Amino acid sequence: MPDTINPTITAMGFASLESFLMVLFIAIALLAAFVIIVAVKPVYSMFPYAYPNARLRARIGRLITAKQLSEILDSDSLEEVKNYLRGFPEYAKYVDKYSLEKALDMQLAETYDLVARIAPDSIKSIFLILLKKWDIRNIKTLITAKESDLGPEKTAELLIPFGEITDVLEKLVEAESVDDVIMELEETEYYPLLEEALPDYEKTGMILPLEANLDKYFFENLLKTLEDDSDENKELLYSYIGSQVDITNLKIVLRAKMDDLQYEDISSYLVSEGYQIRDWKLKDLMDAENVPGIISLLEGTDYGPYLEEVLSEYNKTGSIAPFEVALAEYITKTAKTLSRKKPLGTGPMIGFLSKKEAEIKNLKVIVRGKREAGFPVSKIKEMLI
Amino acid sequence: MVEITMGTALLAVAAGIAIGFTGLGSSLGQSMVATSSVGAVAEKSEMFAQGVLFSALPETQAIYGFLIAILLIVGGFLGAETTITVELGIVAIAAGTAMGLAGLGSSLGQSMVASSSVGAVTENPDMFAQGILFSALPETQAIYGFLIAILLIIFSGILGG
Numbered sequence: 001m002p003d004t005i006n007p008t009i010t011a012m013g014f015a016s017l018e019s020f021l022m023v024l025f026i027a028i029a030l031l032a033a034f035v036i037i038v039a040v041k042p043v044y045s046m047f048p049y050a051y052p053n054a055r056l057r058a059r060i061g062r063l064i065t066a067k068q069l070s071e072i073l074d075s076d077s078l079e080e081v082k083n084y085l086r087g088f089p090e091y092a093k094y095v096d097k098y099s100l101e102k103a104l105d106m107q108l109a110e111t112y113d114l115v116a117r118i119a120p121d122s123i124k125s126i127f128l129i130l131l132k133k134w135d136i137r138n139i140k141t142l143i144t145a146k147e148s149d150l151g152p153e154k155t156a157e158l159l160i161p162f163g164e165i166t167d168v169l170e171k172l173v174e175a176e177s178v179d180d181v182i183m184e185l186e187e188t189e190y191y192p193l194l195e196e197a198l199p200d201y202e203k204t205g206m207i208l209p210l211e212a213n214l215d216k217y218f219f220e221n222l223l224k225t226l227e228d229d230s231d232e233n234k235e236l237l238y239s240y241i242g243s244q245v246d247i248t249n250l251k252i253v254l255r256a257k258m259d260d261l262q263y264e265d266i267s268s269y270l271v272s273e274g275y276q277i278r279d280w281k282l283k284d285l286m287d288a289e290n291v292p293g294i295i296s297l298l299e300g301t302d303y304g305p306y307l308e309e310v311l312s313e314y315n316k317t318g319s320i321a322p323f324e325v326a327l328a329e330y331i332t333k334t335a336k337t338l339s340r341k342k343p344l345g346t347g348p349m350i351g352f353l354s355k356k357e358a359e360i361k362n363l364k365v366i367v368r369g370k371r372e373a374g375f376p377v378s379k380i381k382e383m384l385i
Numbered sequence: 386m387v388e389i390t391m392g393t394a395l396l397a398v399a400a401g402i403a404i405g406f407t408g409l410g411s412s413l414g415q416s417m418v419a420t421s422s423v424g425a426v427a428e429k430s431e432m433f434a435q436g437v438l439f440s441a442l443p444e445t446q447a448i449y450g451f452l453i454a455i456l457l458i459v460g461g462f463l464g465a466e467t468t469i470t471v472e473l474g475i476v477a478i479a480a481g482t483a484m485g486l487a488g489l490g491s492s493l494g495q496s497m498v499a500s501s502s503v504g505a506v507t508e509n510p511d512m513f514a515q516g517i518l519f520s521a522l523p524e525t526q527a528i529y530g531f532l533i534a535i536l537l538i539i540f541s542g543i544l545g546g
Binding site: 005017021024025028031032035036039040042043046047050051052053054055057058059060061118343344348 | 391395398402406409410413414416417418420421422423424425427428429432470471472475478482486489490493496497500501503504505507508509
């Protein structure tokens with residue numbers, strides 16, 4: 001009864017029951033608004049990842065296991081490897097159509113194509129740029145093929161029809177020279193890059209400047225899309241892809257130091273804005289006296305401890321192969337850590353792509369090993385990730 | 386026709402809060418898990434049954450909210466012996482808010498775990514039992530809200546008073 005509650009309401013400082021109820025409703029409305037914003041916001045940020053993550057995790061479950069890889073490794077011939085891969089739907093559709101290496105590349109390209117199609121809008125652009133990797137690879141193949149006078153049929157066999165220039169691939173295969181290939185690409189974003197490096201190519205007769213311009217464009221474009229963003233999911237992708245860029249640069253620096261080259265000789269092949277190793281650091285690294293000097297300059301970066309661990313091996317053998325293996329290990333471990341960070345974000349995507357890349361690399365190593373008659377299985381095993 | 390007093394109006398608001406918030410949480414939660422399940426089924430058709438099961442989990446909070454709203458309506462509008470005073474109306478709002486907010490949080494939390502579980506089961510079918518168990522954990526908060534709402538409704542006399 002209003003009579004019994006009124007004294008309490010008056011004691012609380014309210015003029016009337018109506019004013020008390022008004023305050024009560026306002027308080028409930030404010031609480032509701034706060035709860036909805038706080039509770040619903042994280043769900044909305046995770047929502048776009050629900051579908052792609054479920055699909056990719058299903059594919060993680062279908063990846064080749066260590067046991068299966070060891071069975072493939074024990075195959076006696078390439079035909080046996082082919083037969084084994086026919087048991088995997090992802091590979092079965094390609095192994096009978098193409099050579100094994102091309103079948104593996106087709107599968108990897110298809111995987112990136114799928115991820116680009118199902119990725120949430122906020123990170124789709126990154127995967128669309130990653131897909132351009134196949135455009136660049138195809139252009140490089142075409143340039144190399146024209147340079148070495150390979151026929152259209154053989155050239156076509158080497159191309160991977162994924163990416164943005166698939167429509168013009170047939171025309172490009174028929175091109176007569178490197179210049180023709182570049183001219184045919186006039187309408188694409190790659191034309192200015194190739195045109196810029198053309199004088200160098202014509203002067204030296206080397207296709208490296210053309211290739212370097214394409215690679216630099218790909219990586220710098222990718223890093224530009226990833227950085228300067230407060231999105232945590234993008235940040236995770238940035239550290240994964242950025243580390244790969246750093247490692248690509250580090251490998252070039254190590255090889256250059258082995259060949260006594262200077263910074264100026266290799267600067268055009270380096271991606272200037274890396275993740276942990278920026279332009280100035282690359283210059284410092286190249287100024288180091290020798291390979292151990294480079295490793296000591298990397299102290300303080302995430303790569304330092306991995307490289308220091310195998311320094312003694314380098315000192316013994318004089319080969320930089322242990323560093324390359326250590327860097328590959330670093331990427332695998334980083335991807336594993338990152339994949340667990342955002343299970344309802346980009347985590348599973350990074351996990352899947354890293355595992356898929358490793359699977360394809362391992363299969364390619366096995367295929368190459370099996371192609372070489374008498375190549376020992378133990379040696380192939382050593383080269384697996 | 387029931388005469389609408391200030392008390393019954395407050396009780397109606399309480400019923401709205403109970404079903405409104407739980408319904409909102411359930412619909413958002415369920416859509417997230419169902420989206421994951423669609424992705425899982427697209428890759429593995431045998432995931433259909435598990436996907437439906439996981440997607441159904443965030444439905445329960447809306448059922449609790451619906452039951453509380455029904456009890457309030459039955460007690461307030463159909464219980465001829467009880468007159469709903471303003472005090473009872475305020476108690477009803479407390480019951481509705483307890484159910485609504487507990488159900489909202491519980492369903493959203495459950496949707497995240499169930500969505501992850503769908504992914505885990507798709508990757509490794511042996512994870513099914515663990516996935517269900519983990520997904521059921523955030524249900525408890527909705528049960529607390531539901532029980533408190535029931536106790537408030539019964540002991541205040543809104544129902545059976």
